[in-house]
Amino acid sequence: MTDNHVNFQGRLDFIKNLLYREFNAQAREIIPVQYDPQCPFKYNNFVYRINLSSPPSGFRKHDLQQPGTVAVPEGVSEFIMRLTNPNADGMNPETRVENELAMIYLAATALRDLKPHVVPSVYGWGSAALPSSQGWILQELMPGAPLDETFESMPLDEKKGILAQMAQFLHALQAFQLPRSIKQYGGVTFDDSGSIVSTAMTTVGSGPWPSYEDYFRDRLERALKKADSNPYLKGWHANGVRERLEAFVKSGVPEQFKSFESRHDKTIVHADFTPNNLLYDASTRRITALIDYDFACILHPSYEFLRSFSGAGGKFQGWSDIESTEQTALRDAKLHGFPSPLPADTGNKVKWDVAKAWEDELEKLDVKRPRTMKGIEKIADVDAVLRCILPWRVTNSDVLRLQSEEVIMKCRSENEAQLIKLLDHLGF
Structure with missing residues (x-):
């Protein structure tokens, strides 16, 4: 039986x-959403569609004051329930639910002029902070089908x-003015008065x-400490790395940040803004929801491009010796402009027509993007070093369980070679 x-x-x-x-x-039906009981990788959350026998008659009295929530609309009997998985790798429980709730509230406020609304309302939640507590969020069931199924x-x-809608x-x-109570970069939570304030970042556990x-x-410093305790990486002490x-x-x-002119900007970052977190109505050709704020945070606008848009324009990635010439050309196009005519579609990962269309839509609205963020390529290289220090294939417990010792060591060796070339590229 899987975990x-x-x-x-x-x-x-x-x-x-x-x-x-x-x-x-009372629940008439509880249906798991996108759940595979044989999946070897731990889910971050367990998601369920809830059908009630009849609309709920009300909250407990103190729950009316829960920050980030609204009352259940009259007559509604279908919902989404999200349960945090306490065994999920890299997800820190202390303010995990609170961060997601606060980010949903901020995103809903930022997107409030969109009709109909695309951010689900929240009706109740429970913290995952205590070891014995199960984190949960009861939220609005949004219309539409997952976009990644058809895009x-x-x-x-x-x-x-x-x-264009994205x-x-x-x-x-990006344009939303953050509350003054959010003073730093990272995660957010609610203080005793219900204001949204800065806190540790869920996916990092610090800040x-x-x-x-x-x-x-x-x-980077935390990654090096984790690498010290990894029996395969051994802190990267071999070969002077x-x-x-x-x-x-x-x-x-x-040095990398010196030329990053907009380094003091901060904004709402979804950090997983991809077709699989968008719901879509094919009959109206409208995106009906932007969901899943588990990774959302307050960081620089560039962070969205480092983490999001795979499958719809592509992430902006740092230098790598193993990337294809086509991927290098795409990064250059995002920085300096797309060639005309576009390169032919070779069937590889780069979809030039989609990437160019994405750039065009961003330009129409003057959205902050790699081409307008002078020095972003240097920040992407810092992010590339971070990713190389803790390679997923050699650090994820689920992946390690599925691989032989020989394969793990081969992955480790390949990653060390890549890390050395990246440091050479950076002059270290």
Whole structure:
């Protein structure tokens, strides 16, 4: 039995009891969403579609004051329930639910002029902070089907319409004026008065940070400590790599940020803004929802491009010796302008027509993007070093369990070679 499926019935029982206790409601049907009981990788959350026997009759009295929530609309009996997975790799529980709730609230406020609304309302939640607590969020069931199921096969004109809407969302998120109570970079939570304030970042477990540069420096330092405890990486002490990495953290990171003119900007970052987190109505050709704020945070606008848009324009990535010439050309196009005519589609990962369409839609709205962020390529290189220090194939517990010792060591060797070439590229 996989890790995900171990407590399947226990989760269903938890939901039934929670609905009765918190909402005086009984579940008629609880349906797992995008759930594979045989999946070898741990889910970050378990998501369920809830159908109630009848609309809920109300909250407990104190829940009316829960920050980030609204009352359940009259007559509604279908919902989405999200349960945090306490065994998920790299997800820190202390303010995990609170961060997601606060980011949903901020995103909903930033996108409030869109009609109909695209950010799900939240009706109740429970923190995952205590070891014995199960984090949960009860939220609005949004209309539409997952966009990633059909986006690839759509004609280009329909894709352009979707990209135009995505650009509109991103523009609004970037333009939103953050509350003054959010003073730093990283995660967010609610203080005792209900204000949204800075806190540790869910996917890091540290922070908040006074600057974007401090975020990366801390991430790199923490990555090196984790590498020390990894039996395969052994802190990258072999072949002098560790000394080079420490030198880069100390003097290379500040140097990379010197030419990054907009380094003090900060904004709402979804950090997983991709077709699989968009719902779509094919009959109206409208995006109906932007969902899943588990990774969302407050960081520089560039971070969205480093983490999002795979499958719809592509992530902006740092230098790598193993990337194709075509990928290098795409990065150059995002920085300096796309060639005309576009390169022919060779069937590889780069979809030039979609990437160009995405750039065009961003330009129409003057969205902050790689071409307008002078020095972003240097920040992407810092991010590339961070990714290389803790390669997924050699650090993820699920991946390690599925691979032989021989394969793991081969991956480790390949990654060391890539890391050395990256440090050579950076002059360290």
